[in-house]
Amino acid sequence: MxxxxxxxxxxxxxxxxxxxxxxxxxxxxxxxxxxxxxxxxxxxxxxxxxxxxxxxxxxxxxxxxxxxxxxxxxxxxxxxxxxxxxxxxxxxxxxxxxxxxxxxxxxxxxxxxxxxxxxxxxxxxYVNMGKKKFEERAELLRCEWEKINNKIYSDLEWAQLQLEFLISKRFKTSVAVAKYGGRREKNIKKQRESIEKSKNDQYKIHLKEESTKAKVEKLGRGIETLYRSVYGYHMELSSMADKKANIMISINTIVVSVIITLFGSGYTFGDSEGFRHVRFVFPMLLLVITSLISVTFAILSAKPNITTKQKFELQNKDSSVLFFGNFAQLKLNEFVAHIKSLKEEKNDLYDSMTVDIYHLGGVLIKKYKLLSWSYNIFMCGLILCAIGFLGITIYSY
Incomplete structure (x- = not known):
């Protein structure tokens, strides 16, 4: 009892x-x-x-x-x-x-x-510290402390706490030391191994995070290089188109000026046999007309176009604030605010740059189409004029 x-x-x-x-x-x-x-x-x-x-x-x-x-x-x-x-x-x-x-x-x-x-x-x-199931019981204590203290213990942190506990606590009686002391020492060794394992795991996680970070940075640099290259390529093509347009404008204006000067000087109708020379007017007139049409297309190609079809809206995902024709419509504070938001959101920035590149490509297509018409018309006019002169010459002589 x-x-x-x-x-x-x-x-x-x-x-x-x-x-x-x-x-x-x-x-x-x-x-x-x-x-x-x-x-x-x-x-x-x-x-x-x-x-x-x-x-x-x-x-x-x-x-x-x-x-x-x-x-x-x-x-x-x-x-x-x-x-x-x-x-x-x-x-x-x-x-x-x-x-x-x-x-x-x-x-x-x-x-x-x-x-x-x-x-x-x-x-x-404290007999658990000398038991095989020490870690299992310790995990229950870990869960209890996490609930009570509203704190999450990492594996490394908990293993260190348990090692400190095992070292600081000792059995007081000789019977307990004899019966449970050996297992306590094994548990201490096991906790040290757990700490080393947790440190290695954390180191591996750190290396993995660093590797992922490096890959992201490399990917970011690759994307930036891509956009830089595409922008440079577009600018180079635009510059080439403008140079070709200037060439066509110069050549055609010279041709038109020379022919008009010849007509004005009376070269065609300079003698009494005007009817004999009037046959040369037709190929020269053809050349003048084709040159005028060709130079018109060249001027349209080189002509700057800053007009937009509709008012630019910041929420419109189909247009880019980076295009000067769009941001020219905005107030300064609106433009600065939108650029700031683009800097904070990389995806939005890349999307805006992509839209800008797309529209630049559209401008280039228009330029080169006009240039193509200019060159083709000039080439046709020049060939027809030469054939006309050649035919008249053979017919006459």
Whole structure:
């Protein structure tokens, strides 16, 4: 009998207490941990052949030592003392009750153990550090702390905490040292290995992140090179088109000027046999007409076009603010704000540059089509004029 209650009755009382009042957050400090502590206390007490009263007091203290968690995790030892006093009642021997309270209070972190019984309950409370399933039980404590403290522990951080715990905590009794000390040392070694593994994993993750970052930066440089090359190519083609247009304008204006000068000087109708020379007017007139048409197309090709078909809108994804014909319609603050937003969003910037390149391509197509017409008309006029002169000459002579 233990204080007029059997151990079975006490265990049922604690089980019911935890079942009804202990929060689900406490997945480590629960009935399983309490029962393990009580069983280890009995084991160590029998090894030391303690007196029946001492052994009973230890068992009672072991069953109640974490009952205070049903009230509050802070100062739960004091709450446990209140609960054991209430359970045992006033008829329980005062000296033994004081001993039980001291045993419970000795499990508080930082308190020193002053007797063998206190050392036994201490070793029983921390017996997990000498068990094979230390890591499994530690994971339950990790989950409990994360819920209570609202904090997530990384694998490395938790392994370091457990290593510090294993090193700082030691078994107090020789029986516990003999029975569980060897496994505690293995657990220390295992935690050191876990720390090294976590560090290696973090290093690999760091290398992977750096590699990904480098790939992204390389990809970014590749994209920038692409846009730079395309823009340069467009500008070069535009410059070539303007040069070709200038050539056509110069040649055709010279041709038209020379022919008009010849007509004005009376070269064709200079003598009395005007009808004889008038036949040369037709090929020259053809050349003048084709030159005028050719120079018109060349001028249209080189002519700057800053007009837009519709008012530019910032929300319009089919037009780019980078095109001067569009941003010329905006106020300064609108233009600056839109450029700022483009700098913050790379995808929008690339999209805007893509739209700009597309429209530049459209301008180039128009330029080269006009130039093609200009060259073809000039070539046809020149060929027809030459054939006309050649035909008239052969016919006449």
């Amino acid at each position: 233990i204080a007029k209650h059997t151990e079975e009755e006490i265990s049922k009382h604690i089980f019911k207490l935890f079942k009804e009042e202990l929060k689900e957050t406490y997945i480590y400090h629960n009935f399983a941990h309490t029962k393990q502590t009580a069983d280890t206390v009995k084991e160590l007490a029998e090894a030391y052949e303690l007196a029946p009263d001492e052994k009973e007091d230890l068992i009672i203290a072991a069953w109640f030592h974490d009952s205070g968690y049903t009230k509050s995790p802070e100062n739960h030892e004091e709450e446990s003392i209140k609960m054991v006093k209430e359970y045992l009642g006033k008829g329980f021997p005062e000296k033994r009750l004081e001993n039980i309270c001291n045993l419970i209070l000795s499990t508080k972190v930082g308190n020193q153990q002053k007797s063998l019984s206190e050392e036994i309950i201490h070793d029983a409370d």
